Amino acid sequence: MSYYDTWSAVLVAFIAGGVLVFSALFAAKLFAPYARERGKAVSYECGMLPIGRNWAQVHVRYYLVALLFLMFDVETVFIFPWVVTFTALPKFVFYEMLVFIGVLAAGLTYAWRRGVLEWR
Amino acid sequence: MSNAATTEEFPGVAALIHKHLPKAQFVASRTSNDVDIRTDPAHLIELVEGLKSRPELAFDYLRNVVGLDMEAEGLEVKYHFYSFAHNLHVQVSVPTPPGNPHVPTLTHLYAGADWHEREAAEMFGLVFDGHPNPKNLLLEEDLRIHPLLKAHPLQKVEILQGIEEPTPGFKF
Amino acid sequence: MSIWPEERVLPLERDGLNTVDMTINVGPQHPATHGVFRMVLTVDGEVVVDCEPYIGYLHRGLEKLTESADYRQAMGWWDRTDYLAGMCCEMAYCMAVEKMAGIEVPERAEYIRVMMAELSRINSHFMFLGAFGADVGSFGTSFIYAWRERERIYDFFEEVAGDRMFPTYFRPGGVQMDLPANCESRVRGLISSIRQGIEDFDGLLTGNEIFVERCQGLAPMTTERAINWGITGPILRATGLPWDVRKAEPYSVYDRLDFEIPTGKQGDIFDRYFVRLAEVYQSTRIVEQCLEQMPGGLVLNPDLPKTLRIDKGECYIRTEGTKGEYGVYAMARGGNKAYRMKLRSPSFSNLAALKEMVVGSYLADAIIILGSLDIVLGEVDK
Amino acid sequence: MALNDATPPQVKPYVPDFGSEAERLRPVEIPEARAAYRLVLPGVMQVGVDTVFAMSRKSSLWPMTFGLACCAIEMIGTFMANHDLDRFGIVPWPSPRQSDVMIVSGTVTKKMAPAIKLLYEQMPNPKYVISMGACATNGGPYTEYDRVLQGVDKIIPVDVYVPGCPPRPESLLDGFLALQRKIMEEKRTVG
Numbered sequence: 001m002s003y004y005d006t007w008s009a010v011l012v013a014f015i016a017g018g019v020l021v022f023s024a025l026f027a028a029k030l031f032a033p034y035a036r037e038r039g040k041a042v043s044y045e046c047g048m049l050p051i052g053r054n055w056a057q058v059h060v061r062y063y064l065v066a067l068l069f070l071m072f073d074v075e076t077v078f079i080f081p082w083v084v085t086f087t088a089l090p091k092f093v094f095y096e097m098l099v100f101i102g103v104l105a106a107g108l109t110y111a112w113r114r115g116v117l118e119w120r
Numbered sequence: 121m122s123n124a125a126t127t128e129e130f131p132g133v134a135a136l137i138h139k140h141l142p143k144a145q146f147v148a149s150r151t152s153n154d155v156d157i158r159t160d161p162a163h164l165i166e167l168v169e170g171l172k173s174r175p176e177l178a179f180d181y182l183r184n185v186v187g188l189d190m191e192a193e194g195l196e197v198k199y200h201f202y203s204f205a206h207n208l209h210v211q212v213s214v215p216t217p218p219g220n221p222h223v224p225t226l227t228h229l230y231a232g233a234d235w236h237e238r239e240a241a242e243m244f245g246l247v248f249d250g251h252p253n254p255k256n257l258l259l260e261e262d263l264r265i266h267p268l269l270k271a272h273p274l275q276k277v278e279i280l281q282g283i284e285e286p287t288p289g290f291k292f
Numbered sequence: 293m294s295i296w297p298e299e300r301v302l303p304l305e306r307d308g309l310n311t312v313d314m315t316i317n318v319g320p321q322h323p324a325t326h327g328v329f330r331m332v333l334t335v336d337g338e339v340v341v342d343c344e345p346y347i348g349y350l351h352r353g354l355e356k357l358t359e360s361a362d363y364r365q366a367m368g369w370w371d372r373t374d375y376l377a378g379m380c381c382e383m384a385y386c387m388a389v390e391k392m393a394g395i396e397v398p399e400r401a402e403y404i405r406v407m408m409a410e411l412s413r414i415n416s417h418f419m420f421l422g423a424f425g426a427d428v429g430s431f432g433t434s435f436i437y438a439w440r441e442r443e444r445i446y447d448f449f450e451e452v453a454g455d456r457m458f459p460t461y462f463r464p465g466g467v468q469m470d471l472p473a474n475c476e477s478r479v480r481g482l483i484s485s486i487r488q489g490i491e492d493f494d495g496l497l498t499g500n501e502i503f504v505e506r507c508q509g510l511a512p513m514t515t516e517r518a519i520n521w522g523i524t525g526p527i528l529r530a531t532g533l534p535w536d537v538r539k540a541e542p543y544s545v546y547d548r549l550d551f552e553i554p555t556g557k558q559g560d561i562f563d564r565y566f567v568r569l570a571e572v573y574q575s576t577r578i579v580e581q582c583l584e585q586m587p588g589g590l591v592l593n594p595d596l597p598k599t600l601r602i603d604k605g606e607c608y609i610r611t612e613g614t615k616g617e618y619g620v621y622a623m624a625r626g627g628n629k630a631y632r633m634k635l636r637s638p639s640f641s642n643l644a645a646l647k648e649m650v651v652g653s654y655l656a657d658a659i660i661i662l663g664s665l666d667i668v669l670g671e672v673d674k
Numbered sequence: 675m676a677l678n679d680a681t682p683p684q685v686k687p688y689v690p691d692f693g694s695e696a697e698r699l700r701p702v703e704i705p706e707a708r709a710a711y712r713l714v715l716p717g718v719m720q721v722g723v724d725t726v727f728a729m730s731r732k733s734s735l736w737p738m739t740f741g742l743a744c745c746a747i748e749m750i751g752t753f754m755a756n757h758d759l760d761r762f763g764i765v766p767w768p769s770p771r772q773s774d775v776m777i778v779s780g781t782v783t784k785k786m787a788p789a790i791k792l793l794y795e796q797m798p799n800p801k802y803v804i805s806m807g808a809c810a811t812n813g814g815p816y817t818e819y820d821r822v823l824q825g826v827d828k829i830i831p832v833d834v835y836v837p838g839c840p841p842r843p844e845s846l847l848d849g850f851l852a853l854q855r856k857i858m859e860e861k862r863t864v865g
Binding site for chain 3: 738739740741742743744746747748750751753754755756768770780781783785786789793815816818819820821822839840842
């Protein structure tokens with residue numbers, strides 16, 4: 001039973017993560033000299049009083065660009081392991097991934113032609 | 121402003137201006153380094169439009185707007201114009217009677233006059249009729265004081281901050 | 293048979309979704325405003341729709357205080373107006389007092405004044421190059437390059453007149469004391485290091501693809517519009533008009549010195565930057581000529597009265613400050629205090645045109661446009 | 675368009691009103707800053723914790739770049755290569771939210787006073803103020819003009835006064851060293 005078969009390593013990592021995060025938060029609460037000043041909660045606007053509303057509807061194109069970014073970010077997550085190992089794998093794996101990239105490229109050209117990427 | 125338009129002595133630029141704007145009423149004189157023409161608020165707009173539009177004069181650059189508090193003779197505004205085409209410089213002084221410091225605005229002729237006039241207005245209490253946005257520029261919005269008037273006092277310097285009374289025999 | 297649908301994502305104009313314009317306050321405490329300047333930008337998405345500049349956060353009453361002090365005492369306030377180039381302001385103030393009082397300035401003092409004013413101009417332009425590089429994107433690097441030269445120039449000022457930024461080295465009637473003995477070699481070394489500094493900045497910014505891409509063609513200004521706004525200095529010269537007070541209305545000994553006036557083509561941000569960079573080189577040429585032509589003799593007018601009293605006088609002195617036409621209107625009505633001294637500050641007029649330049653550009657470009665004006669709040673708010 | 679009008683209920687946060695001049699120039703109230711470990715840890719162990727925190731605070735003072743006037747140019751000069759402040763762990767930081775020191779470098783006018791107070795309040799504790807130059811200390815050459823505040827300590831508490839107009843970079847450096855000594859001395863009282 002080699003060490004890596006058991007799941008204890010995962011447990012240790014999990015606990016260490018938890019301890020680290022909560023001790024950091026707790027230490028801040030414990031050691032930081034906090035003073036409840038009245039102006040501290042005011043939102044920082046270069047020294048001036050906040051003007052206008054902070055809740056503003058923004059044009060939809062920013063949402064679409066964010067969507068595109070997310071999509072291609074996830075795509076790179078999938079491509080990365082493939083790129084590293086596809087030389088050792090059989091031939092059809094290479095063409096399979098090309099199909100995947102092709103589908104996403106089609107999506108990109110559609111968005112491009114629809115004018116989502118034009119920033120003006 | 122006695123319209124003694126017949127004063128012959130027009131030094132330097134004033135002669136050129138008189139030749140091209142015969143109807144403009146002004147009295148020319150000379151300061152340390154350039155020519156000064158005095159007119160009154162009523163004739164200012166007509167004179168300045170003439171200065172700017174006449175191709176021979178072409179005073180297209182409003183250099184400076186100076187507010188002045190002449191105490192007894194009321195407030196005064198001095199404009200400095202410069203012509204890029206002919207490299208000419210002239211100073212136009214506009215004295216206002218002590219009672220009403222009203223001067224017509226030049227913002228429709230020179231875009232640069234906007235801030236200069238707002239500053240002169242808030243510093244001296246001058247009123248530029250027709251100014252698009254006569255708010256305070258350098259002082260706070262709700263402040264109605266005119267600091268550059270001769271009557272406005274300076275602030276007393278607090279020499280000993282925090283120490284109530286100086287040691288006896290210690291005099292500043 | 294087009295498979296693409298006809299309508300596209302509508303770019304900017306209202307399209308049913310009433311998007312609200314957000315107001316962003318680029319306020320007094322902001323790294324990009326070079327001091328305490330505040331502008332409230334109304335932004336639709338990323339495009340600036342409206343800009344409302346607010347100044348006056350550094351209004352320290354220069355003109356009121358000048359009326360309460362002797363002619364020689366008031367110089368302390370005047371070189372703190374354009375605090376990047378102290379001696380250019382001192383020169384303008386001293387010339388105003390001399391013109392009113394009719395004081396003669398010896399030849400050697402004139403040359404020393406021109407040399408020190410040009411070195412202050414170089415000093416101020418390097419601060420612009422440093423700050424502008426930071427605005428465009430190289431946060432620390434351009435500042436480090438700029439301060440390498442500025443510290444050397446400050447060291448030279450300290451050797452000559454005792455203080456780094458505000459040496460109050462000029463007097464109405466000449467200069468306080470003569471140059472040190474080794475001044476010739478010191479200035480030559482300074483000039484060569486400044487020229488090396490220009491090459492460094494040339495390589496750092498002018499050759500930089502991102503810098504050129506961002507600044508080229510941004511907010512072009514036509515000459516007529518600039519003249520109408522009263523804009524002077526490098527911004528006016530960037531629009532293509534070779535107008536410089538040192539050439540148009542020469543004062544002091546500028547008519548004996550030969551130097552070109554660099555101009556730009558369309559008055560956009562890159563031209564403004566490049567005109568200032570070229571001006572630094574021209575200033576080094578002026579300093580060299582001053583060194584060669586400098587005669588011997590006195591540096592201060594010997595028969596100056598104990599307390600300077602001017603009974604009647606009025607003048608408007610205009611000099612070529614670092615940001616544009618730095619004018620001093622002075623009036624005296626007796627006594628040893630000036631009756632009225634008004635500063636015609638170049639940054640004040642240049643800044644008035646900010647709204648026209650900024651509306652329509654992106655938010656990030658609005659910061660660069662403000663940086664290209666090279667404003668100094670000490671002279672804007674007086 | 676009912677869909678678009680559904681803005682979330684606006685919770686009214688506290689916003690100081692700077693209406694009148696007196697309100698603008700009122701000094702900042704400084705509430706007592708309490709740290710929890712003072713209550714939890716017994717007296718003896720607090721000394722160790724205090725020393726560790728004081729030494730770490732003094733060696734990473736992040737100043738908020740707050741250039742008002744001419745002193746700001748000398749302050750930048752102090753940050754740059756010739757009089758390097760980075761070797762003391764002093765990193766210029768534009769926003770008050772992550773800074774420990776506020777360097778008031780330049781003339782404090784009455785129009786700027788409310789902004790300075792708000793920025794001071796928005797800085798997290800423990801915070802220090804260096805009043806750089808004669809203008810911030812007592813109005814400097816501009817004291818007599820009535821729109822100038824005679825010293826920044828009229829509105830916020832100041833820890834170190836740096837003399838000079840403008841102070842040389844070396845004297846600002848000395849100001850920082852004095853602040854570091856002050857942090858070490860006051861380590862028992864800060865939390």
